[in-house]
Amino acid sequence: MLDLALTGFVACFLLIGFRRPFLWVLCYLYVDIVSPQIISWGILSHLPISLMAFAAAFLGWLALDDKRDSRFTLRQGILAALLLYCGYTTWAAVYPAAAAEKWAWVWKALVFAIFLPFTLRTRLRIEAVALVMVLAASALIIDGGLKTAGGGGGYGTLRIFVENNTGLYEGSILSAVAISIIPIVLWLVKYGTVFPADWRVYLFAGALIFACSLIPVGTQARTGLVCLGVLCLFYLRTAKHKVLIAGGMALAVVVAVPFLPQAFLARMGTIENHEADQSASTRLGVWKWTWGYVKEHPLGGGFVVNQSSRVEYDTVAKVTVDGSTEIRRAHVVEEGRAFHSSYFEMLGEQGFPGFGLWILLQLTGLIQMEQIRRRWKKRTGPDEAWVAPLAVALQLAQVVYLIGSLFVGIAFQPFILMLIGLQCGLWSYLKRIDVRQAQVPIRTIRPVVGMV
């Protein structure tokens, strides 16, 4: 039954695209985020629906969409350069077969991020992309949130729909993404036109934000907790009622702590006391290894070069038994561990050139969103007020991602690349309407002058 419903949903999504080809772009976003082929076990799991949706979106745009407003922006150029460089490192990879496996999804995510801004010609399209990204991610977040509220979860054990550890189904990645979409949810509530604000929208958004905050608890991913803290701090930067909101946040923490599971509190305690924690020590060890590797191989070793990593360290734990404190030291040797950081992932896999391109991509995003915020924050007309808050929301989402990236290897996470595509689309769209608005007053003022 579930299989049939999901198949029907995807089929209907693809069919309505014949009426409005832009809906195929939204269909691809949905398929890439939810991955219904993972949840389904029937027809969908045997069809290349991701490829079908991408082909429909691209061909629909190529054949039927208006391309007069499409512009190639600087950041799309950076994405294209990164794509080419990743192609080169895959060709010269230390582990060619394993690197080709990762390349198979990375190039698609990069190509889609380059393509997405071309389609974002109207304000409604920008909103639609943000809405579909949030609603698609909400499928996983609501599931994870409900299971956490019901007492389920645990590090690496929160099962969302199926036993799977790829993409957004991985706990740490989902918690970083769940926190990063909170500002976008708030923007959609206030400025959304597809679902204009009423009590139902407030209710759903409130429940969704609560579920987003529960994901770090359910997955016990420390990354999520750090992301949540950073989001709160940065949210205050642009908020109007800073003291009130800060007070509300403090109150929420005080109220929430007694309800948090003991296992979660114990795990979060290891953020401070990382010496006793093997997972944290492995990270530090892998980062040290990566730095040594990239100094010897400045062009990087290609995807999954971390398979050759070897980490040795001692964990130190203080154990107090009957009043006497004992220091226990254990020697650990690990091989082939993950990077546990997007920055080191880029350094190790793509070397200094790839790392430079990636950082440039992120920094230009932060700068462009800040420029939009400053330029548009005083424009409060009914059709302009949405711009500056959206730039702030996309900037906040990116900041949260960049902080989460310190501890998780999500440099090429498709969801984040979609956000970057959305930023490029917004930047390009505003450039166009700025030019138009500069022209419009000349046309409209003339008749007024004539009548006086």
Add this chain to the structure above:
Amino acid sequence: MVDILALAVSHGLLALAAWRLLLRPDLDVETPGEGAVPEPRPLKRNGPVRREMRWPGKDGDDA
């Protein structure tokens, strides 16, 4: 059960959003400067003013 609920809520809203987008003309075409700069309204007059010269017999009423 939780899985079904999460899928039903999110997919229901996605379907509703897609349906609403399907019916919105501004998805594909946005008129330049739409709403950003409102069109000026023509000045109102109290009553009609006739400015043309009238000649007897021209209106056809004495035909």
